Amino acid sequence: MTRPRQFHGFRRMLPCLGVALALTSISEAGSRRFTYSYETTTMAKGAMELESWVTWKTNQADDPDFERFDIRHEFEYGVTDRLQLAFYFADWRYEKNADEAGDAEFHDVAIEAIYNLTDPNTTPFGSALYGEIKGSDDFIELEAKLLLQKNMGRWIFVYNIGGAIEWEDEYTEDVAELMQSVGASYQINPSWSIGAECLHEIEVPDVDSIGDSAVYLGPNIGWRSERFSMALTGLWQLTSLGGEPDFQLRTIFAVDF
Numbered sequence: 662m663t664r665p666r667q668f669h670g671f672r673r674m675l676p677c678l679g680v681a682l683a684l685t686s687i688s689e690a691g692s693r694r695f696t697y698s699y700e701t702t703t704m705a706k707g708a709m710e711l712e713s714w715v716t717w718k719t720n721q722a723d724d725p726d727f728e729r730f731d732i733r734h735e736f737e738y739g740v741t742d743r744l745q746l747a748f749y750f751a752d753w754r755y756e757k758n759a760d761e762a763g764d765a766e767f768h769d770v771a772i773e774a775i776y777n778l779t780d781p782n783t784t785p786f787g788s789a790l791y792g793e794i795k796g797s798d799d800f801i802e803l804e805a806k807l808l809l810q811k812n813m814g815r816w817i818f819v820y821n822i823g824g825a826i827e828w829e830d831e832y833t834e835d836v837a838e839l840m841q842s843v844g845a846s847y848q849i850n851p852s853w854s855i856g857a858e859c860l861h862e863i864e865v866p867d868v869d870s871i872g873d874s875a876v877y878l879g880p881n882i883g884w885r886s887e888r889f890s891m892a893l894t895g896l897w898q899l900t901s902l903g904g905e906p907d908f909q910l911r912t913i914f915a916v917d918f
Contacts, residue, residue: 692890694846694883696911697860698819701787701810703777704739709918711736718906729756729906735773747773749795769802771795781810781817791823802827806840815848817856824865837865846883854883858894875902877909890915 694700696714704710714733731754737747749771757763773793781787787810795802806823819842826837840863846856857880864872877896884891891914898907 692883692885692915693892693913694817694854694856695819695844695858695881696892696894696913697858697877697896698821698842698844699775699789699791699806699808700817700819701777701779701781701789701808703743703745703775703789704737706739706742708739709737710915711918712913712915714911714913716909716911718909720905720907722901722907723903724758726757726759729754731768733771743777745775745777747775749773752795767797769795769797769800775808781812786811791821799831800827800829801832817846817848819844835867839863839865844881846881852885856881856883858896860896873902874900875905876900888917890917 693712712733712735714731714735716731718729718731720727732752733749734751735747735749737745740746749769752768752771753766754768755763755765771793772795774791776790778788778790779786787808789808789810791804791806791808793802793804795804802825804823804825806821809820811818821843822841824837824839826835828835840861842858842860844856844858846854848854857878860877861874862877863874866872876899878899879894879896881892881894883893891912893910893912895910896908898905901907
């Protein structure tokens, strides 16, 4: 028996529908496309994820022997469909320069919260509030950001703006920083995405004056499978600010549970 024409048309549409559904599931998943910017979407209630961060920094202009590795281990949990909490249970760093040999040391622990205000998949813009507190035995830091996101087909655009204040040297000195970042990412297929990020950091010495600023720009790439994901970004400094990294590379590897 001859099948109706509309059924043949439907069969031809199946591959396209499959790709569309896969891209939709990726856009709603907890996988990262950016490493210096946050998206506004949060994990589903009860979902869990373990992330490992590695950030490598160099400063060839000031000290060719300088390099630093910042390493973070993060456990994320979806408290509700809008609230996501994370615990950084081991932040440590390795640093060396021309004057000192390399040494690894524990730096801090941290707690992070992201609350989703609007969903970029169902509203014109996604928005969320971000907060983090980190500290050790001789310092404490508070950080807050506003997160914005716009989805346009396979494109995702994000913008983060906020600041941080830190009390260091056994809480006797305070220093602050303002920051903003913007990112764009294109979903090639359900597994791969490519894009770019720009980071702008402004020093606020003694929390009473605006200091120097540094601007970084570079490409990113994201990959995801059913349970694993990875994002990588390389940033070059565009402002030639002394004492700051002229290049930094960050990788985030995640496992979903």
